[in-house]
Amino acid sequence: MTERPLTDILKDCRRGREAARQAFYERFYSYALSVCLAYASDREDAREMLNDGFLKAFRHMDELKNEAVVVPWLRRIMVNTAIDYYRRNRKRALEVSTDSVDYSLEEPYLNEEAIFSQLSVEHILTVLHQLPTPYRMVFSLYVLEGYSHREIADQLNIAESTSRAHLSEANRLLRQALINQLPTTHERTNR
Known part of the structure; x- marks a missing residue:
């Protein structure tokens, strides 16, 4: 079974198709998790950042004009999500x-x-x-x-x-x- 072209996945994600979102999530899950793990205290926090990040990515999919920059675009979203997570949990983080x-x-x-x-x-x-x-x-x-x-x-x-x-x-x-x-x-x- 051949992998679905990224162009088609992105196009269908912009249309709100759930199967395309699932395909995007599966394709970039490992990469996005590795980014989140660098900022998270544990895997649970990393998964929370990851899921929040993917939700943001789906909301802002229209901003992605070139599929060649999907990895840095997604990385920026995951890093910004980690920063937001840190800000929300700052009091707890400072107690460590x-x-x-x-x-x-x-x-x-x-x-x-x-x-x-x-x-x-x-x-x-x-x-x-x-x-x-x-x-x-x-x-x-x-x-x-x-x-x-x-x-x-x-x-x-x-x-x-x-x-x-x-x-x-x-x-x-x-x-x-x-x-x-x-x-x-x-x-x-x-x-």
């Missing part, structure tokens, strides 16, 4: 403590290349999800989306200096946590 993660260093500093070369994407995402929500939001917007600190401050209603401080602390905590994920020095040298 860093006490839930052990960030103690067991080894001397290693550069990021050494850390990332030995860890899977799943490990890195697991550590990212352990960050307090404000740090994770700033880190994801800055590193993954390329937002400036001014844009982050505007989006999250925080000071630009707070955005910088959150990014710095997120980087420090991530580095420490990722180092702790590495095999011990003894295990590394005996491979």
